[in-house]
Amino acid sequence: MISARGLRKSFGDFEAVKGIDVEVRKGEAFGFLGPNGAGKSSTMRMIASVSPVTSGELRIFGMDPATDGPAIRGRLGVCPQEDTLDNELNVFDNLYIYGRYFGIDRATCRDRATELLEFAQITEKAKSKVEDLSGGMKRRLTIARSLINNPDLLLLDEPTTGLDPQARHVLWDQLFRLKQAGVTLVITTHYMDEAEQLCDRLVVMDKGLIAAEGSPRELIDAHSTREVAELRFGVGEHEGLAGKVEDLGERVEVLPDRLLVYSDHGEEVVTAVLDRGLQPIATLVRRSTLEDVFLRLTGRSLAD
Amino acid sequence: MATDTSPVTSRPAGTLSAYEGFTRQYDYWLTVYKRTWRGGVVSSFATPLFYVVAMGVLLGGFIDADPERLEGAASYLAFVVPGLVAAHAMTIAVSESTYPVMGAIKWHKTFYAQLATPLAVRDLVNAFLGFVLFRVASACAVFMLVLAPFGVFESWWGPFLAWVSQVLVGMAFATLTFGYSARLKSEEGFGVLFRLGVLPLTLFSGAFFPITNLGPVLEWVARLTPLWHGVSLSRMLCLDTVDWPLAALNAGVLVVLSVVGWRWAVTGLEKRLES
Numbered sequence: 001m002i003s004a005r006g007l008r009k010s011f012g013d014f015e016a017v018k019g020i021d022v023e024v025r026k027g028e029a030f031g032f033l034g035p036n037g038a039g040k041s042s043t044m045r046m047i048a049s050v051s052p053v054t055s056g057e058l059r060i061f062g063m064d065p066a067t068d069g070p071a072i073r074g075r076l077g078v079c080p081q082e083d084t085l086d087n088e089l090n091v092f093d094n095l096y097i098y099g100r101y102f103g104i105d106r107a108t109c110r111d112r113a114t115e116l117l118e119f120a121q122i123t124e125k126a127k128s129k130v131e132d133l134s135g136g137m138k139r140r141l142t143i144a145r146s147l148i149n150n151p152d153l154l155l156l157d158e159p160t161t162g163l164d165p166q167a168r169h170v171l172w173d174q175l176f177r178l179k180q181a182g183v184t185l186v187i188t189t190h191y192m193d194e195a196e197q198l199c200d201r202l203v204v205m206d207k208g209l210i211a212a213e214g215s216p217r218e219l220i221d222a223h224s225t226r227e228v229a230e231l232r233f234g235v236g237e238h239e240g241l242a243g244k245v246e247d248l249g250e251r252v253e254v255l256p257d258r259l260l261v262y263s264d265h266g267e268e269v270v271t272a273v274l275d276r277g278l279q280p281i282a283t284l285v286r287r288s289t290l291e292d293v294f295l296r297l298t299g300r301s302l303a304d
Numbered sequence: 305m306a307t308d309t310s311p312v313t314s315r316p317a318g319t320l321s322a323y324e325g326f327t328r329q330y331d332y333w334l335t336v337y338k339r340t341w342r343g344g345v346v347s348s349f350a351t352p353l354f355y356v357v358a359m360g361v362l363l364g365g366f367i368d369a370d371p372e373r374l375e376g377a378a379s380y381l382a383f384v385v386p387g388l389v390a391a392h393a394m395t396i397a398v399s400e401s402t403y404p405v406m407g408a409i410k411w412h413k414t415f416y417a418q419l420a421t422p423l424a425v426r427d428l429v430n431a432f433l434g435f436v437l438f439r440v441a442s443a444c445a446v447f448m449l450v451l452a453p454f455g456v457f458e459s460w461w462g463p464f465l466a467w468v469s470q471v472l473v474g475m476a477f478a479t480l481t482f483g484y485s486a487r488l489k490s491e492e493g494f495g496v497l498f499r500l501g502v503l504p505l506t507l508f509s510g511a512f513f514p515i516t517n518l519g520p521v522l523e524w525v526a527r528l529t530p531l532w533h534g535v536s537l538s539r540m541l542c543l544d545t546v547d548w549p550l551a552a553l554n555a556g557v558l559v560v561l562s563v564v565g566w567r568w569a570v571t572g573l574e575k576r577l578e579s
Contacts, residue, residue: 011579050419050578070422071318084417089335097332101421103324106331149421 001026001153001184002047006056009042016042018208019056024153029175029185031195031202033290038205040188041081044157047186048078061152074102077151079143081158081188085130092117092126095145102149109148116144119174136167143174154178156187160194172197192290204290204297211297216290223296224288225250227266231259231273232282241278248272253295262292318422325427326434329418333435347399348443352392353450359512360384375514376545382456386466386539387511389447393440393470394531397478398502400436402494405485408432415577425574429566433478440474441467458544466541472558473534479565480530486572505531510539533557 002024009017017039024030032040045051046058049065049072058065060072085094092113099109117123120140125133133141139159146154159175160168175198179185189195195202196216204211204219212219229249233241238254246252249263263269266285273280320328364380377383408414418428448463457463484497508518509531515523526532537554540546 048420050416052578068318070320070424073420074318074422076420078420080416080420082413084413084420086414086417087412088339093335097335098417098421100331101328101418101423103320103328103422 001061002030002186003059004043004056005058007043007046007053007058008055009039009046009051010054016208017046017054020203020205020208020210022203022210024184024186026152026184027182028200029179029187029198031199032186032188032205033190033192033195033199033202033294034188034205035190037207039208040205041157043205044155044186044188048076048155049073074149075152077146077149077154077183079139079146079154079156079159081161083138083142085138085142085145087130090127090129091122091133091141094130094141095148098145099148104149112148112150116147119147120144121170134167136163136170139163139167139171140174143171147178151183153184153186156185158188158190160189160191168194192294195290204294206294206298212293219290219293220288224292225262226264226288227262228286228288228292229261229263229266229269229273230282230284230286231261231270231278231280232257233259233278233280244276244278245269245273260292260295262288319424320422320427322427322430325423326431328423329427329431333431336435337438344439344443348396348439349446349450352388352443352447355388355392356381356385356451359388373514375539376543377539379456381454382543383514383539384512385451385454385456386542387509387535389444389451389466390470390473390534390538391506391509391511391531392447393444393474393534394477394505395502396440396443397436397474397476398481398497400439401433401478401481402485402497403491405432405482406488406491406494409486409573409576415573419577425577426570429482429569429573433475433482433566433569436478437471437474440478441471444470444474457542462541462544462546466538469534469537469541469555469558472555472562473531473538476530476534476558476561476565479562479569481565483565483568483572486569486576505529510535530558530561 002022004020004022006019006021007017008015008019020043032043034040042051046053046065047060049060049069052066061075063072065072086097089097095113095116096109099112100106104112117126120143122133122137122140122144125137130138130141143156143159156175160171163171172194175185185198187195187198199216201213201215202219203213212223214222231245238256238259242252242254242259245259245261248269249261251262253260253262261269270283270285273283360381364384367380369380371378374380374383415428419425444467448467451457452463481497484493488494508522509515509526509529511531515526515532518526533554537551537558540551
């Protein structure tokens, strides 16, 4: 569906994407994971065929966005990071009019709009102004709108940013359903849990480059331990105490508010820490996540 | 990968014809019109009528000039009306191509949403300008119809061609303004455009008085303004005093400006949206 070789994007002197290779296959959910400014959105805009490629090769459905942009866009669904819903139109018209841009006839547009309102669980809001919708509803409407042309490939740029946990779960459920229906999904996110939930395969991007690639499980296996012991000490003590626990795990990360000890047996680490007379204010043993992979690969947490 | 066997001259895959690009946006602009036509009635029809009554009838009542000095008009009202409508065409065209363009880029992001579909920048510009021209054409048509009973037109066909010339004025100004708005980062630039562009043009391009009154130098400056060409054309056609070579020049200038403006609008929006 997507094939990129040495893909680059520059804005003047600033290079947002510095040569990446990506292959997305039909039917999979593929993720671009990384902090703000990693180059995810620039990559997405190139895939969406609205931003010219600076250099390298990009093919979507085997076509070149530079020459076949309209044909590619006709088969894409795009859910941008910022809502671009038309506030002046009501909810139904946002879907109906968007369908017309794809050349879908009026009757089919009306049917599709009605179905999609159902799918997005906003049927009762059909005649409401977009302004009157909650954040979660607006996102669902945006996703519904991106499905009006029955796309082969759906691009979702930070789909759940700014949503409360409940709204995120409703949205995830809908994305699962699309995936089951065979729609290829490409998702950018800086939420690790979202990437783990939704993506079959993902790349971790940092500073315009791909730092790692694989399934969430593969990445965790390759770049982290099975478990992590989190130790919280008093303010400013973490740096100094790192040396006293570093032999307990495969490695130790020092964060401003806690120490992370990477080990396949987290509980044993905690026991050993207490045996050494150290008194953490709080401890937590958890499984490794993509957050740990990111920390390992870039030396920074995603929130930076 | 499949070998490309398409002829070199073919359009990029999926590119829409200008007609299809236009019709796919018809429902959108129809909805916009249904929502905004009431506000348009006041600005498009009532305001110019106030001008006609105040400037043409009431102020014009004090002006008792020789038709020779009024470019052949029998009364000041007959003189001022064709110029007023042309200036009005400019005002509508500029107003509709300033804040609405910036809004579609910056505030509502309508253009971004539309561009994620098979529509191209060219298609967005065409439909947008098509809507502006519809506004200009309908406002000028109503204006001209309302004025007919005042006895200011000298032939039956003249006013019809004058109306076409007013639409041309609208087209030239809409395309140029669109190009300006597409490049503008902040709306403060519009204040400059209205104060240093629209207002002086309205006052000094021959709509209210013959530009010969400006003196030889300023008269030539006035002749170089796009609005003067529209006023001149509109007036000659309404008063049936057509100097055909001059009319051809006037129309030619407006057509050339429209073509150049359209190019400028498309390139401006491409630079802005397709970075």
